[in-house]
Amino acid sequence: MIDSILSFLNTGLLDMSVWGKIAVFFILVQITVFAVSIFLHRSQAHRAVELHPIVSHFFRFWLWLTTGQITKQWVAVHRKHHARVETDDDPHSPQKKGINTVVFRGLELYTEEAAKHSTIRDYGHGCPDDWMERNVYSSSGFYGLGLLLVVEIALFGVSGLAIWAMQLVWIPFWAAGVINGIGHWWGYRNFETPDESTNIVPWGIIMGGEELHNNHHAFPSSARFSWQKWEFDFSWWVIRGLQAVRLAEVKKVSSAPDMLPESPPVDLDNLRAIVKHRFQVMTAYCKDVIVPVMQDELQRVGRKTRRLVTRDNELLDDQSRARLQKLLADNPVIGTVYQFRNSLQRIWNRSNANHEVPLKALQDWCREAEETGIQALQDFAHTLVRYRLQAAA
Numbered sequence: 001m002i003d004s005i006l007s008f009l010n011t012g013l014l015d016m017s018v019w020g021k022i023a024v025f026f027i028l029v030q031i032t033v034f035a036v037s038i039f040l041h042r043s044q045a046h047r048a049v050e051l052h053p054i055v056s057h058f059f060r061f062w063l064w065l066t067t068g069q070i071t072k073q074w075v076a077v078h079r080k081h082h083a084r085v086e087t088d089d090d091p092h093s094p095q096k097k098g099i100n101t102v103v104f105r106g107l108e109l110y111t112e113e114a115a116k117h118s119t120i121r122d123y124g125h126g127c128p129d130d131w132m133e134r135n136v137y138s139s140s141g142f143y144g145l146g147l148l149l150v151v152e153i154a155l156f157g158v159s160g161l162a163i164w165a166m167q168l169v170w171i172p173f174w175a176a177g178v179i180n181g182i183g184h185w186w187g188y189r190n191f192e193t194p195d196e197s198t199n200i201v202p203w204g205i206i207m208g209g210e211e212l213h214n215n216h217h218a219f220p221s222s223a224r225f226s227w228q229k230w231e232f233d234f235s236w237w238v239i240r241g242l243q244a245v246r247l248a249e250v251k252k253v254s255s256a257p258d259m260l261p262e263s264p265p266v267d268l269d270n271l272r273a274i275v276k277h278r279f280q281v282m283t284a285y286c287k288d289v290i291v292p293v294m295q296d297e298l299q300r301v302g303r304k305t306r307r308l309v310t311r312d313n314e315l316l317d318d319q320s321r322a323r324l325q326k327l328l329a330d331n332p333v334i335g336t337v338y339q340f341r342n343s344l345q346r347i348w349n350r351s352n353a354n355h356e357v358p359l360k361a362l363q364d365w366c367r368e369a370e371e372t373g374i375q376a377l378q379d380f381a382h383t384l385v386r387y388r389l390q391a392a393a
Contacts, residue, residue, distance in 0.1 A: 012157035021156055025163050029170045032066045033208040035059040036175060037235040044127060045075045048223035049239055052247040060128065060137055065148050067171055068141030073114035076124035082220055085195045092180040095196055099185050106176030174207055183213035190227050191218035191279035192286065194312045209233030218279040219254035256280065258388040266363045266385050268355060273387040275348040285341055286310045289376045293337050309338055337377055340369060
């Protein structure tokens with residue numbers, strides 16, 4: 001009898017090999033990653049995709065079972081991060097709280113923010129509020145984790161305890177720590193967003209596309225996080241699969257603008273396309289204007305020097321601002337393209353006003369760019385007026 005009990009505790013009901021248990025672990029945590037990325041993040045926080053009730057409730061149950069996560073809390077904290085990014089009110093900015101703090105104490109930062117009534121009140125609207133949410137998922141999170149522990153010990157024996165423990169730390173470390181920390185500290189940027197968000201690859205399989213953080217900050221309401229052809233958003237392909245069997249409906253996806261074959265006069269449609277695709281516009285401006293001009297003027301341009309001219313001035317420290325001012329003063333042509341960059345940004349900052357004001361500003365910008373005599377700037381002005389919104393499908 002004792003031998004049978006010891007044997008059961010050692011092997012569990014499934015009696016799997018070590019490699020089999022490792023494979024099961026990665027499958028289980030990948031489902032949790034999809035639950036966070038697809039349900040909590042893209043569906044609930046940003047309304048980029050609408051899930052069928054069967055899929056939505058499965059993810060809610062799975063998160064209760066594997067993380068004890070409360071939907072409204074996660075959504076509220078994440079929305080506040082976007083609304084207050086890189087400020088003292090950002091729940092987890094490594095620029096304000098320190099990279100080590102966010103990476104290694106990310107769960108603690110999340111827990112502190114989720115406990116604030118004002119955060120839940122201001123940013124947690126629109127989340128599930130049915131009987132299951134109120135009486136099970138939001139009120140008894142530890143029961144789900146306890147049930148998972150019992151099930152995994154029964155299936156895998158003592159090894160189930162290790163699998164359970166690793167599941168518990170997987171999301172807090174990779175999401176609350178790595179994505180929130182490293183994703184605002186180190187990596188590459190496709191878009192010059194007004195924050196420090198970055199993309200970190202090749203961790204797409206591990207984090208379901210969440211590592212494409214700069215892309216997400218540029219287009220937060222997009223259901224797809226990948227932008228470059230070589231970027232892989234695993235969760236997006238799961239969404240496409242759900243959509244194919246009518247279990248999901250994509251509401252919005254980031255897209256490139258249409259480009260007219262010729263350069264027509266600046267009009268309202270042109271302005272609207274530029275405002276909508278402003279991050280692509282600034283990426284193109286950096287690539288087609290700033291980089292070639294700096295290479296011509298300075299012969300050799302390092303990344304740090306280029307960063308001074310392309311990064312939002314508010315994201316530079318005092319020393320970098322001083323270096324930037326010296327660079328602009330010593331190089332009038334670079335100073336000109338820098339000023340045109342800033343004035344172009346101001347156009348969409350005025351876009352909430354009467355459209356005649358930003359439209360006139362765009363027309364003046366293109367005319368003045370032509371008058372500079374700087375070839376790269378002139379060519380960009382010719383390209384800019386060709387931007388149009390994509391026709392509705």
